[in-house]
Amino acid sequence: MIKLSKFPFKTMKSKPKVSDNISTSLLLQAWFIRQNMAWVYTYTTLWLRILRKIANIVREEMDNIGAYEILMPALSPKENWKKTWRWDSIDVFFHLPATNNKEYWLNSTHEEIVTPLMKEFINSYKDVPVCVYQIQNKFRNEKRAKSWLLRWREFLMKDAYSFNLDHKKSDEFYETMKKTYMNIFNRLWIWKDTYITLADGWTFTDKYSHEFQTILDIWEDDIYICKKCWTSHNKEIVPESGFKCVNCGSTECDVKKASEVWNIFPLETKFADAFDMKVLDKDGKEKKLIMWCYGIWISRLMWVIAEKFANENSINWPASITPADVYIIVIQEENIKKWEELAKKFEKEWKEVILDDRMWKNASFGVKAIDCELLWIKNRVVISSKTLEKWWYEFTQDGKISIVKF
Numbered sequence: 001m002i003k004l005s006k007f008p009f010k011t012m013k014s015k016p017k018v019s020d021n022i023s024t025s026l027l028l029q030a031w032f033i034r035q036n037m038a039w040v041y042t043y044t045t046l047w048l049r050i051l052r053k054i055a056n057i058v059r060e061e062m063d064n065i066g067a068y069e070i071l072m073p074a075l076s077p078k079e080n081w082k083k084t085w086r087w088d089s090i091d092v093f094f095h096l097p098a099t100n101n102k103e104y105w106l107n108s109t110h111e112e113i114v115t116p117l118m119k120e121f122i123n124s125y126k127d128v129p130v131c132v133y134q135i136q137n138k139f140r141n142e143k144r145a146k147s148w149l150l151r152w153r154e155f156l157m158k159d160a161y162s163f164n165l166d167h168k169k170s171d172e173f174y175e176t177m178k179k180t181y182m183n184i185f186n187r188l189w190i191w192k193d194t195y196i197t198l199a200d201g202w203t204f205t206d207k208y209s210h211e212f213q214t215i216l217d218i219w220e221d222d223i224y225i226c227k228k229c230w231t232s233h234n235k236e237i238v239p240e241s242g243f244k245c246v247n248c249g250s251t252e253c254d255v256k257k258a259s260e261v262w263n264i265f266p267l268e269t270k271f272a273d274a275f276d277m278k279v280l281d282k283d284g285k286e287k288k289l290i291m292w293c294y295g296i297w298i299s300r301l302m303w304v305i306a307e308k309f310a311n312e313n314s315i316n317w318p319a320s321i322t323p324a325d326v327y328i329i330v331i332q333e334e335n336i337k338k339w340e341e342l343a344k345k346f347e348k349e350w351k352e353v354i355l356d357d358r359m360w361k362n363a364s365f366g367v368k369a370i371d372c373e374l375l376w377i378k379n380r381v382v383i384s385s386k387t388l389e390k391w392w393y394e395f396t397q398d399g400k401i402s403i404v405k406f
């Protein structure tokens, strides 16, 4: 239970101005975040709680399809990255000098660690398919951290790596993962506005990579959605000569602003080649494993959701990640022990309770009601000495007030 009388973080009377979005202002006003440097924030208690709820939804859905969670280190040795040529070829990553002339990579992705790891355990065709994932902070040495949440230097990511014997099995697993991602969007209320979008193949492959783009009005990135077959295209693959759907050839499209929150890369055998990862198939023939990477930018996703559901005064959180289930407003100081007892009772019924037991001078009912709205806690309980006398409380759910007996 969060007791606001003892809680260190305080709301601000007005919204600090942030130029390019609404949600950051609200999050600053509601003590969810504090800025450390450009686009780097400390998360206080409730913002961290929301982050964990999103991470747990992702975790549950990944576990459901038989993926196994692991946690790899944030640092990795230079040698691994030399093997895949990425140490010298990619410059947006942090190389860290250490003692004894050693150098490390502050991990932005983990193919170079997960491949040698799984090589030890995948010895035969019977050991695949297999998928492992982790939820971990990642780092990119961006030349300029572009606006708001487009490019961050530090972010929380879920990255999953699948190993399959052939393309058919890889494609099947991809379909499973697509459904899993859609379940995740659904639980976060953004399913309707999220498009699987074809994009550049990045450094691994000449095929299209797949991004999951969520429509967001203030976003700088454009996606081109085919009017005929709804295939979505990242701007980067649309030629200057004009739009032509890569799926059906239609030239009619809707252009929408969107944010990339997930991506999928078919890594093919690039890493199996680099780390000499082979298994024997049923006929005793050597085969290289096909590897795919499935990412979700969990911290970015959280900001996308905040912005998507923000209005002038508050953020209408999806029910699955609400910062608390019930907000209890205490009006008078008498019988505080009794109120705490009742709050504990609520805690048993509702999982997460915020008890607004602030009794100092300026903490009027109005101030508390505004804070409850700012945090957008949909269930509000008001207890005064009067209602307590009769063992009643005032209960507000989605704007409807009722009087409830304990």
Ligand SMILES: [Zn+2]
Binding pocket: 226, 227, 228, 229, 230, 231, 245, 246, 247, 248, 249, 250
């Ligand atoms: Zn089309």
